[in-house]
Amino acid sequence: MKVPLSWLKDYVDIDEIPIEELSRKITVAGLEVEEIKFVGLNPPVGDKHDFKVLGMPWDKELIVVAEVTEVGAHPDADRLVLCQLNDGEQVHTVLTGAPNLYEYKGKGLLEKPLKVAYAKLGATIYDGHKEGYHLTKLKKAKIRGVESYSMICSEKELGISEEHEGIMVLDDDAPVGMPLADYMGDAVLDIAITPNIARDANILGVAREVAAIFGKDLKEPKYDFLAEGDPINGQVFLEIKEPELNLRFVLGLIKNVEIKPSPEWVQRRLRLIDQRPINNVVDVTNYVMFDIGQPLHAFDYDVLLERAEGKTPHVYTRTAEKGEKITTLDGIEHNLLPHNVLVCDDKGSHSIAGIMGGTETEVSDQTTTVLLEGAHWNYINIRKSLGNLRMHSEASYRFSRGVHPAMAERGVRRGLEFMRLWSGGIVSKGLLDEYPLPTADPVVEIFSRDVRRNLGVDLSLKEIGKILSSLGFSVEIGEKSLKATTPDHRLDIDHDPIIAKADIMEEIARIYGYDNIPETRMADVLPKQRANPSLEFEENLRDLLVALGLQEIITYRMTSPEREGRRLPPEVKPDNKPYVELVNPIAADRFVMRKSLLSSVLEIIEGNLKIRERVAVFELGHIYISSEAGPLPDEKPRLVIAMTGPRQNTDWQVKENLGITDFYDLKGICDEFLNGLHIENFTYQGHDHPSFHPGKCASINVENRQLAVIGEIHPAVHAQHNFRDTPVLAAAFNLESLIESAPLRHDTVPVSVYPPILEDIALIIDEDIPASKVEALIDQTGGKTVTNVRLFDVYRSEQIGQGKKSLAYSLTYQDPDRTLTDKDVAKLRNKIVKRLERELSTELRDA
Amino acid sequence: MLEKLEQIKLDALAAMDKITDQESLLVWRATYTGKKSALMDIFNQMRELSKEERPLVGKRANEVRQDLEKRYEEKQSEIKKELLKESLQSEILDVTLPGRNLSHGRLHPTTQTLRRIYKIFAEMGFQVYRSREVETDDFNFTHLNMPQHHPARDMWDTFYTNTEGVILRTHTSPGQIHAMKEYFPEPIRVILPGMCYRYEQVSTRSEMQFTQVEGLAVGHDITFGDLKGTLSDFARRLFDADVRTRFRASHFPFTEPSAEMDVECFVCNGDGCSVCKQTGWLEILGSGMVHPNVLRAGGYDPEVYSGFAFGMGPERLTMLLHRIGDIRNFWRNDMRFLEQF
Incomplete structure (x- = not known):
């Protein structure tokens, strides 16, 4: 919402308030000033601003009000004219190409001199010929043989608006010689209007807030209009068919209007707020909307008369019929829905209520009689209609946020008076006013303790009353409480007394000043603490994985079946469980919620492999599985680890890398990770999973519970990604199983003070017996005394024989209570070897 | 005997001044305080002395031995210091070479x-x-x-x-x-x-x-x-x-x-x-x-x-x-x- 200070001054005296202070205070009170554009006035000095500041001051010496007394032809150029201009000190000949001066060319001394903005030699203005705003300083130049050193300015050259078609013409009473900044220097505040202050989307609304905040009086406009024509009664009939949707409808009539441009000051005000002036009737409807907040609509009465075929026009409002269509001002045909409200006459509908008028009945250059509409429309219904019609206007913006029905009458009154003044018409006496369901303005009872309880400050009823009165509430102070009646320009105070109280608290806080409410700490009891094991578990996971050298990533949860399909070889069909699908995706390739975290992670690996060889990451996040139990999907937590590339980056000392990351690197990480969680007795078993290499895939299990599937990505899946040649390893964990398997606490083993004995044994064994069996058997047989079994070599050779391998283990023997002798160790070793021979047919290899 | 002791001490200390390395120091120790040294000869000849002379010579011989041992310790630590100094001077790294590559994980x-x-x-x-x-x-x-x-x-x-x-x-x-x-x-x-x-x-x-x-x-x-x-x-x-x-x-x-x-x-x-x-x-x-x-x-x-x-x-x-x-x-x-x- 753009607010020129000059316009604001119509309603509140702000002469002594510096612009930045004004902006700062209304910002804190909820009218956030997003930008200040200085149009002629001096921006504050210094570098420190609380606001984004734009615009340019007008030099008081060099830019002044002047008058053009005569417009003559240029000897050499048709498109240029030479103006005789008086700046109050002397007369100049000024060259200009403004088309709006052509009509005066060669007419001799003007009957009524034209008041203009004159920039003298050396003045800084905006370059009117360049896109955007670029400052330029006026210098002497010769244009087509005529010397030029000064300029009659357009609005663009002064930074008022984009207007550069012609020079800016001032009102006739502009005093010649006065610095332009003093005559019309301005600043425009751009204020963000939140829905709760929709009533402030107009100058009067902002002025009311400013008055309340600064303790000034509001100069409420008069809504009188001079009516000298025949009464409106009998010239038009009015009917509301759906009073719930159209609470009020007010009509006024003005005849003998002359359609022409609005007065210069009106056009300028509209342009200052980025509105395009059209003519003196349409501008009234716009002006009143920005002025006091009531959108108006002007009909050409003669067209209505014509449509009524000579009878008295009958205006009524109703909802659309099934299949009904309408063409609006912008030439677009709309299919209507049954909740859309229409303004109609006997010949049919002609506008969509509160949203846009129709072409046929709109005001044209030939219009002489105007029927002016001010109405109230149900804001929820307007919103619904905007939804299906997909159109927006300044009027519908206001109607969709709620305009009080009382404003309809005020708007029409003010509109008629402006039309009379600007177009010379004659206003018919009286108004037609249908108001079948008058709105009751809520009365709210407030106690001092309410303010204490909600805001934490102590205010007397008198102080509360003063604040509310300043906002227009009528206040009745009783012994223990006060009753505040909501003023008839706002709809935001609720009818529920408890909600209304909260609404009023906000008003008190805003005007009392958020800054003035002291910071305190909660005095209420501390709630009891609750255990949150899943969060703590997840945070612990993250710490463990980071400590293992993995980078955490967080990816998009939205994907597409095609994207996710890449995690499977082409011949494997994904499961047919339905996706959670978006009906309005923002990206064509992200329209479902993911069912696979592995997919997300592989995409990130892929992206990073463009820039480096080694990537090792993990993500902890949800997948979304449609549920049969209800409309909401299951959100299942998953963990995926993935890595690829060299084990270590080479550097100046490590010339050759330490090999390429493979299955056992990932397994090592998984082991350490599970050890870190103190999960015991987990085992690896060969496993089949379509995403993984069939020979390099395992499941991790505890008892019968599967914790994870790990392995090397299947070559066919690898090929579907833009990976490098190195294998990509991944582990996909089910977080729920992990949590179930992780103990809440774990025991420690005492550290033995007795020396350990280390011994190596090498065993020849059939190739197809997994190492884990050998290890398990050693463990079992060794009992407590064998404290560590470490595989340190796997060896195959002809000597050992086809289909055989040699496994070399380093065993640590240690007793917690005594020093072991060689004899003890030999005895135990024999027992282990015998059992291995018996159960796995191993053969001890000579050391 | 006493003069002889003084001479032994003087000779030993003079020899010590020329010593700069560990090996010579060990040779010196063997020569002047070892079993076959002149000083040990004196201890071995004590029995032959008179009752009056014996405590005087014995006392002095012990003092000389202690002095020499002390001198030995001093020299020993001087040599060690010197060795350390040399080794420190010969082991100067280019501290600006990069450290070894480690990859570590981070939280998002x-x-x-x-x-x-x-x-x-x-x-x-x-x-x-x-x-x-x-x-x-x-x-x-x-x-x-x-x-x-x-x-x-x-x-x-x-x-x-x-x-x-x-x-x-x-x-x-x-x-x-x-x-x-x-x-x-x-x-x-x-x-x-x-x-x-x-x-x-x-x-x-x-x-x-x-x-x-x-x-x-x-x-x-x-x-x-x-x-x-x-x-x-x-x-x-x-x-x-x-x-x-x-x-x-x-x-x-x-x-x-x-x-x-x-x-x-x-x-x-x-x-x-x-x-x-x-x-x-x-x-x-x-x-x-x-x-x-x-x-x-x-x-x-x-x-x-x-x-x-x-x-x-x-x-x-x-x-x-x-x-x-x-x-x-x-x-x-x-x-x-x-x-x-």
């Missing part, structure tokens, strides 16, 4: 910021409460004082799913209702973190997916002053002990009164810069007193209970703290970005 920046937020609020008694991301329209809007067609619904561009009434949550506020329903009638202090979604074109400033942390305090006599105190404390912990905060009236459908909290720009100290867009203030979070309808939706009687709520974006905070210009960095997961945290 969003996780890091979330943890800082958790920690600060935990110390104020706020515990983490998590709830689902795919939500019902009721929990995301209706229970939060936004019935169908409420104008405030416009503030959130929503992703709708193909199941009627099921959406992706646009904020973590549905968690407020879940928490209240679960905890009633206990007092509540929770923070609600998690992923949220908005139907917004992805740009440097906005994402269709982002994390949010909301907070909720419900109890007896909790005031707007408490809201200001709690959130200003948070800002001072997160940014700087001296940071100034500003509360601006604003509007959220689920709170009333509502406020946005700004902190003085920590890049320019409020002088105005590109980070704060010349305003000197940075918008940090939205907050307000819990709306009576929201308390009711959670089962709490607004005439008995009051409370405040607030919400902030960890990505935005991270961007401000580290001057990140493009929010898309967060889910793009380029290692060159992530490794800067």
Whole structure:
């Protein structure tokens, strides 16, 4: 919402308030000033601003009000004219190409001199010929043989608006010689209007807030209009068919209007707020909307008369019929829905209520009689209609946020008076006013303790009353409480007394000043603490994985079946469980919620492999599985680890890398990770999973519970990604199983003070017996005394024989209570070897 | 004998002066204090001395031996020092060569910021409460004082799913209702973190997916002053002990009164810069007193209970703290970005 200070001054005296202070205070009170554009006035000095500041001051010496007394032809150029201009000190000949001066060319001394903005030699203005705003300083130049050193300015050259078609013409009473900044220097505040202050989307609304905040009086406009024509009664009939949707409808009539441009000051005000002036009737409807907040609509009465075929026009409002269509001002045909409200006459509908008028009945250059509409429309219904019609206007913006029905009458009154003044018409006496369901303005009872309880400050009823009165509430102070009646320009105070109280608290806080409410700490009891094991578990996971050298990533949860399909070889069909699908995706390739975290992670690996060889990451996040139990999907937590590339980056000392990351690197990480969680007795078993290499895939299990599937990505899946040649390893964990398997606490083993004995044994064994069996058997047989079994070599050779391998283990023997002798160790070793021979047919290899 | 002893000492000390290395020192020790040394001969000849002479010579011989041994020790330590000095001088590294390559893991920046937020609020008694991301329209809007067609619904561009009434949550506020329903009638202090979604074109400033942390305090006599105190404390912990905060009236459908909290720009100290867009203030979070309808939706009687709520974006905070210009960095997961945290 753009607010020129000059316009604001119509309603509140702000002469002594510096612009930045004004902006700062209304910002804190909820009218956030997003930008200040200085149009002629001096921006504050210094570098420190609380606001984004734009615009340019007008030099008081060099830019002044002047008058053009005569417009003559240029000897050499048709498109240029030479103006005789008086700046109050002397007369100049000024060259200009403004088309709006052509009509005066060669007419001799003007009957009524034209008041203009004159920039003298050396003045800084905006370059009117360049896109955007670029400052330029006026210098002497010769244009087509005529010397030029000064300029009659357009609005663009002064930074008022984009207007550069012609020079800016001032009102006739502009005093010649006065610095332009003093005559019309301005600043425009751009204020963000939140829905709760929709009533402030107009100058009067902002002025009311400013008055309340600064303790000034509001100069409420008069809504009188001079009516000298025949009464409106009998010239038009009015009917509301759906009073719930159209609470009020007010009509006024003005005849003998002359359609022409609005007065210069009106056009300028509209342009200052980025509105395009059209003519003196349409501008009234716009002006009143920005002025006091009531959108108006002007009909050409003669067209209505014509449509009524000579009878008295009958205006009524109703909802659309099934299949009904309408063409609006912008030439677009709309299919209507049954909740859309229409303004109609006997010949049919002609506008969509509160949203846009129709072409046929709109005001044209030939219009002489105007029927002016001010109405109230149900804001929820307007919103619904905007939804299906997909159109927006300044009027519908206001109607969709709620305009009080009382404003309809005020708007029409003010509109008629402006039309009379600007177009010379004659206003018919009286108004037609249908108001079948008058709105009751809520009365709210407030106690001092309410303010204490909600805001934490102590205010007397008198102080509360003063604040509310300043906002227009009528206040009745009783012994223990006060009753505040909501003023008839706002709809935001609720009818529920408890909600209304909260609404009023906000008003008190805003005007009392958020800054003035002291910071305190909660005095209420501390709630009891609750255990949150899943969060703590997840945070612990993250710490463990980071400590293992993995980078955490967080990816998009939205994907597409095609994207996710890449995690499977082409011949494997994904499961047919339905996706959670978006009906309005923002990206064509992200329209479902993911069912696979592995997919997300592989995409990130892929992206990073463009820039480096080694990537090792993990993500902890949800997948979304449609549920049969209800409309909401299951959100299942998953963990995926993935890595690829060299084990270590080479550097100046490590010339050759330490090999390429493979299955056992990932397994090592998984082991350490599970050890870190103190999960015991987990085992690896060969496993089949379509995403993984069939020979390099395992499941991790505890008892019968599967914790994870790990392995090397299947070559066919690898090929579907833009990976490098190195294998990509991944582990996909089910977080729920992990949590179930992780103990809440774990025991420690005492550290033995007795020396350990280390011994190596090498065993020849059939190739197809997994190492884990050998290890398990050693463990079992060794009992407590064998404290560590470490595989340190796997060896195959002809000597050992086809289909055989040699496994070399380093065993640590240690007793917690005594020093072991060689004899003890030999005895135990024999027992282990015998059992291995018996159960796995191993053969001890000579050391 | 005594003269002989003095001579032995003089000879030994003179020889010692010439010694500079360990080997010669060992030879010296053998020569002057060893079993076959002249000094030992004297000890061996003691028996032949008279009763009067014996203690005198014995005493002197012991003194000489001690002196020589002392001298030996001294020399020994001199030589060691010298050796150390030489070795230190010969082992000078080029300390500017790079260290060995280690790869270490890091938490995602969003996780890091979330943890800082958790920690600060935990110390104020706020515990983490998590709830689902795919939500019902009721929990995301209706229970939060936004019935169908409420104008405030416009503030959130929503992703709708193909199941009627099921959406992706646009904020973590549905968690407020879940928490209240679960905890009633206990007092509540929770923070609600998690992923949220908005139907917004992805740009440097906005994402269709982002994390949010909301907070909720419900109890007896909790005031707007408490809201200001709690959130200003948070800002001072997160940014700087001296940071100034500003509360601006604003509007959220689920709170009333509502406020946005700004902190003085920590890049320019409020002088105005590109980070704060010349305003000197940075918008940090939205907050307000819990709306009576929201308390009711959670089962709490607004005439008995009051409370405040607030919400902030960890990505935005991270961007401000580290001057990140493009929010898309967060889910793009380029290692060159992530490794800067």
